[in-house]
Amino acid sequence: MATVPPDTRAAKVTEQQEQRWQLFSDTFSPERQPDIPATAKKQILHLWGASEFSWAVCSTSPNVLTALLHSGLLHRSLSEGEMEEELAQLLAESDSEEILMSQLRQFRKKHLLRIIFRDLNRLAPMTETTADISIMADTCIQQSYNWLHDDCCKQLGTPTPHQKMTILGMGKLGAGELNLSSDIDLIFCYPEKGETRGAKRVLTNQEFFTRLGQRLIRVLDATTAEGFVFRVDMRLRPYGQSGALALSYSAMEQYYQDQGRDWERYAMIKARVITGGEAANELMQMLHPFVFRRYIDFSAITALRDMKRMIQQEVARRSIYNNIKLGHGGIREIEFIVQSFQLIHGGRDRSLQVRALLTCLDHLENSGYLPQHVCMELREANEFLRNVEHALQAWKDKQTQTLPSHPDEQFRLALAMGFTGWDDFVTELDRHRNNVDRHFSAIVSEAEDTQDDESHPVADWDTFWNTRLDKEEEVALLNKMGFLNPDETHRRLTTLRDGKVLKTVRRQSAERISQFMPCLLKAVLREENPDQALQRLLTIVEAVLRRTAYLMLLIENPGALEHLVSLCSASPWITEQVARHPALLDEFLNLGNLYTPPEKAQLEDELRQQLAHIPEDDLEIQMESLRYFRMAHMLRVAAAQVVGKMPLMKESDYLTWTAETILCAVQDIAQHQLTSRHGSPGYKSDEPKPGFLIVGYGKLGGIELGPGSDLDLVFIHNSNPNAMTAGERQLDNSMFFTRLGQRIVHMLSTSTMSGQLYEVDMRLRPSGNSGLLVSSLTAFEKYQQKEAWTWEHQALVRARCVAGSPELAKQFETVRAETLSQPRDLTKLQKEVREMRHKMVKSLGTKSTRGGTLPTSWTANSPFHLKHDHGGIVDIEFIVQFAVLAWSHTHPALTRWTDNIRILEELADAKLVSVEHVQQLSEAYKVYRKTLHRQALQNLGSQVSGDQMHSNRKTIISFWNMLLDDEILY
Template sequence: MAAKIPDPIRSLQQQRLQSFNELLVSMELAQTLWTTEIQQQFQTCWTGSDFVWDICRKSPELVLELIDEGILFRAFTTEISQALSQALSICSTEAELMTALRKFRQKHQLRIIFRDLNRLAPMTETTADVSAMADACIKLSCDWLYDDCCQQMGTPYGAQLGDEPTPQKMIVLGMGKLGAHELNLSSDIDLIFCYPYKGETQGAPRTLTNQEFFIRLGQRLIKVLDSNTADGFVFRVDMRLRPYGQSGALVLSSTAMEQYYQDQGRDWERYALIKARWIAGEPQPAQQLMEVLRPFVYRRYIDFGAIAALRDMKQMIKREVARKSLHNNIKLGHGGIREIEFIVQSFQLIHGGRDKQLQNRSLLSNLGHLEANGYLPAVVCQELREANTFLRNTEHALQAMSDKQTQTLPNNPEEQLRLAWVMGFESWELFLEQLNSHREKVETHFNAIVSEDDDEAPEQDASDTDWQAFWGRQMELPEEEISLLERLGFKQTSEIHRKLINLRDGKILKTVRRQSADRINQFMPLLIKNVLQDENPDQALIRLLTIVESVLRRTAYLVLLMENHAALKHLVSLCSLSPWITEQIARHPALLDEFLNINNLYAPPKKTELEDELRQQLAHIPEDDLEMQMESLRYFRMAHILKVAAAQVAGKMPLMKESDYLTWTAETILSSVLDISRRQLTSRHGHPGKDDTGEPSFLIVGYGKLGGIELGPGSDLDLVFIHNGNSNQMTDGERSIDNGMFFTRLGQRIVHMLSTNTISGQLYEVDMRLRPSGNSGLLVSSLNAFEKYQHNEAWTWEHQALVRARCISGDPALIKAFEQVRETVLSIERDNTSLQKDIREMRHKMATNLGTKSTKGGTLPAAWTEQDEFHIKHDHGGIVDIEFIVQYAVLAWSHKHPVLTRWTDNIRILEDLETEKLLSIEDVATLTEAYKTYRQTLHRHSMQKKGSSVSGDQLHEHRTKVITIWNQLLKDSVPLPAS
């Protein structure tokens, strides 16, 4: 040891070494392996463990056996099950089984403590070693007893509905530290017993139900492990974590377990199941049980309902520490082991539903993930790691002394000195100083994680009391309630009163769980107080009530808002400004998670940050879990559209940034969808067959707003799929198909992932009509076929669409080839008169079919008046005019000015038209300003859930100027709006 050996310890070591050497001599045991170094290591071990000293004193041959086998000086975790299996193979009676288990445990407990106290094994290896020994003892004992029970009572059979009965085995779940492979040196083992299906035994004179059989098996297993005989015990068994606790049946069926947790599971049981792991039983039913229990532990989205439960548990811990005077307990006292576990598990419960990497039983692994993903600062995680190691080593030292499950620091000075020296300190005071330093850091972090936020709680005033009387149905007459709403400051009192009464007295609120009703009762006063601070409290409350109604059975989201007053304030403000935001959150309450960090809500990420974020989200999901991948993609899109909407209505994001953000989001999603779809298809059919040109690849091309980097919040995606594979080649998988079929199925999968309606809705509406030959054409075209079509068959309007075509995701070489085809087609020299005629006719057709009534009917109006509505996109003088002007310019002039083909967005093409002196500075400025104004108006209307039209007296100047430029360029005679 590094520390100087105090005299009392030196005396104890010398005394025990002398006694042991005398035993070796008296028993005539060979001492050739008993080297000086090993003697010193055993002296250290005997200093810290009277339990090991007693084993060595009673069975000195066991020490030499361990030395001879060489397992004192290496890890044995992976071999321990095989070693126990050999030891139990000769057992023919339960008594022999019990003796063999206890002898085995003594030997390996000696080995583990020796390695731990001499620091030959790190703390994590010690806990893994003890856990592996427990696993082996439980599983092999259960198997032995099962066979014995079957001989005596028959074999239990059962089946899922419609299946043939099959033999059933008991499932044993290890909980707590056992489940996490983190058992300490003298832990109890927390177990839950279960069996797959109901049924009865066969093959014995008397038939038993499966439950009766497995209860007897469970009782025998507990006896074999837990009984304290002359040889000691194997593991103390604790069954109190089972459903219904001590009053519940010892063993339940999987169905009964599922029903219990679904109907009666409590918050502390969610904590217990975080570390649950099946140890014994058939793999398939055991794994099915774990999957059934997972949704109870980990909510689908971020679970802020856990916060209130965390607070309750925190208070319970404090009361328990005070009541039992546990301040000297390094597990339960302040800054102890349980507080570290509590910190980590709180993040698991809150975020584990979304972040599957937090569905991990290991405390240290979870800490690493919390640090790597920004849940906790690195310094906090490092301090918690260091404290955990120190406290667990101290716990082992305490338990090694007498093989007792204790975490209480000794009061006896001699025991204090022995503990301090084993831990590497020369005095108790030095050890205590280091221990207290760790505990203070843990307590600080523990208090910070689930703070009471007393300072933030709003003070109650008279209106709160009145509101509680309203909500508690204590007012006798509706008139009193309406009068209160007037005094509070509402204007639409009748409407608001009706909606509040519908919520308060509605059927849903009467049928929700008591906890949910309590949360709503707590939330409503806070909501009223916040909406009264808004400029339009009536509108704010009416909209917020739709969100409240949408989460009546998921009130954990209300807890989020009660815990985060800034989030509630911003939510009220944004919903008051935008019915669209209100509707999105009411449909998808998980979006409330985004209000936790207000700074991020208004800060658009860069495209690389978006890609990294989505990559990390999908990395947590198994590659074969398509449903979860689709849900994750939908949440990703919804969250970022919400951020765009919030920034827009708050006036914190300009139009071009908004479109960039929405377009980047779509591009990021499309790239991931392509990767997922291709990965799934190649796993089934293999990779497309190569030819002389190399590896075939696939390309997603975006048209329209996606291609022009001009997506709005509700935009669909105009897509075209291209490949460069040889259709005569076959894929190289077991279920081989030709390349053409492979790429067609790839396109189908992409469309399926994007457009399928899941519980979170549709990812994007997809429009594939711009592909060659439209709806009648192939879903996926080869690049050669695409090129031929564009040169020989495409209409002018298809070349117009190609102006806004842009590669979104695919192989760089194929992207380059497509861009060359696009440039070549756009640069064809065209007859200007014919081109103008084609574009005019298509424009008038669109205005007739899609514009307002003033342009429908096949003819243009003589003049427009202020009474006519103006459709910002489709009416003459609107967005489509500007887009057609730009497309005409590219098709008409790019054969002489190839620079016009380099961009796909209207603004930059207009800038190039000015640079090339093809349009005047004034005309470009006019078109650019009008285009931005129109799009800004449409985005604003979208947030307000308004249509795409405005009254005739709006945007008059822009319309007039756009039509004037249109008529000049396209040789048209569209009438101007009336002045």
């Protein structure tokens, strides 16, 4: 075919446009010529040059265009409900199905012309175009259904119990993203089985709704002389084309529970209720667990990969490379990328449980699932490709996504897209498609070759696990590959492989385990003690035998498996936590975060985002989210400690910040619940606004939390106890804050399926367990000044405000400083501190030190309790507390801090303790605490062999005797 210069084609288009303008004008008499501004004329000519459909409408029904123009609808967006109101008025006088069908088609013709005009002239963004078409579809479906339902009830009787049909919009309709000539994918269902009443013949509800559905399809889909409304596709319903047209809710639930396939989960992400009222919410709740698993669902990857392969094979088989939806880098690949993240992560991350593609893409970017530049390229590609799709379909109102092959049509498409020629258009199109194809290939890539090195090929392990060699051969293989105790390892492996439990799991689960175990056997051989590593990892495998989607995470992420094996090999505590809470495996996906402690502001933001997607009244899910948050960050601390990437002080900071972040969230949740029920605490205009304060004592107050530490808490309020809350169900302020405290303790300490948040100790409150759970600040101050024991003032040294009212926190700090700064009799203080310390050693220390003396020789047989024995952590803490109580009345800076290290530094600065002694005490304290943390990760107690800490103990006891005038032997 001879090449036609672009200028010639442009001239032909211009000539045709002018001819059409003349023909359009000739349809009106001279005195009735429409007054069309020059700008509007230019837009109309562009419309006719790019859309044969639009010219056909305007040439046969010119008044449609002029009415739209004069009403202003071509140059403004529709307001909410405007389309629905217009169609309702149009159908008000419809007294037959034929009139209903005619009115719907006229309505569609008018609004499709309006939408195409605004789209091709770029008067509306792509998202408005898709939203308008979706609203038009919703409106036509809803109002047709209402008309037909009433008519069916007159003819066939009324379903009982009283109910209406639920129509689910699927695909682009469900997402509100229809294109100009989209099919609409629908599913029909109804709440309950039953029978009709009020007609001669009784029908089952299923028969009634099937007939209603058939009529609705005909009204929308049938092509008459006036065209059609929407082509209806019912193939996404249960059992597809062979299934019943309408099913009850219970039948729907049963189908998806027993037979729902992975592609149906993929489709159901976009399901949206179009008709059905409140009852339809029940259906969506039933279907929610089918779509979104409660865990990170890496089982979806295999299905997604199969779907990806099918897409690529279909493209090759049908030679549809020029299809901008199905071809490489097309619209479907963008949808696939986004929905793969929804299937995998949507169960845990509610922000991904959305239908609209662009909304979900924003969440993927904001939550770090995809890099910013990837999301930007996908957004740009989606907009460009959808605009191309609309331009293709606007040409003749046909459902097509295939690029034209004829040069004249190519030129018109380029013009419609704002390009001067086809080559420029194709260059830009290829740029977007190549970006999409690159990301599509990367995000759900094919599994890497499982051969990682010549010495440990997967094939051998696959043979071991799946072929069943003779016992001698299997043991020999284990020995050859490097296991230290092949007989015991073989016994452990075959107990799992040949045991009853594995034979009772689903076929899919068994296949995943068969795929995973060779990978695991390879991975553990990299460890110094592969037998121990394998034994620990098998506890995790056994914990997820019926939830093997977790194993897919590790199969798909070899780096995650490698780090999991390394950490479990080093720490039985980590093994235990992951086995109890397999959802923690998700943390191994981002190894950068695993070993990098966040700042407190980042922790607060992370938890706020997690809780923001949970309904405020769903306490169970809130509590589970809080528990996962804590476990995830505990795991990060443990992982960083195992690999030596986190100093002791940073570790304690991280654990303390995590606890404070959780306490703030728990208080907010509990206070919101109480306030919504009882109103806010009351106060007079001359009184301060009532506040609530959580004070942390002990390790929390001292910013020294370790793995597994409990929380020593005290609750304080500053309200008028005689005032009442402002809600309908009034409480006095004291009762309000008491209940607030009770709820906080309940949320922290209640055991859910994920365990406790924290063990809470409230015994340090005024009067201990016999005292009020929540004290007023006035009562707290009075108690501290007049009734508190010396050991309670010692505890106050480590008291710190961790959550609650900032104003009340300042008042508390004043009370604390004044209490600690009271002048004291040093001899009496020494005596009371000594006596309390000796009581603790007697009741909590090891047997060898309970008599108050220490053995003169240190051996591995003389255990040392790092915390409670003489020369241990508590001695250092008591030394610091004694110093604060003894000298802060003349050195108020001692009350500034609550952690032992900084108080010791203040003592040195004030020259109350020598720099040498402070350094010795500080170093010993850090060594003890680091050892305690390490012991915790090994699931060991607080005792070590006595000879380990001989030098530190001797130094501490010597200083204790000197400062406290004591006679502890060493």
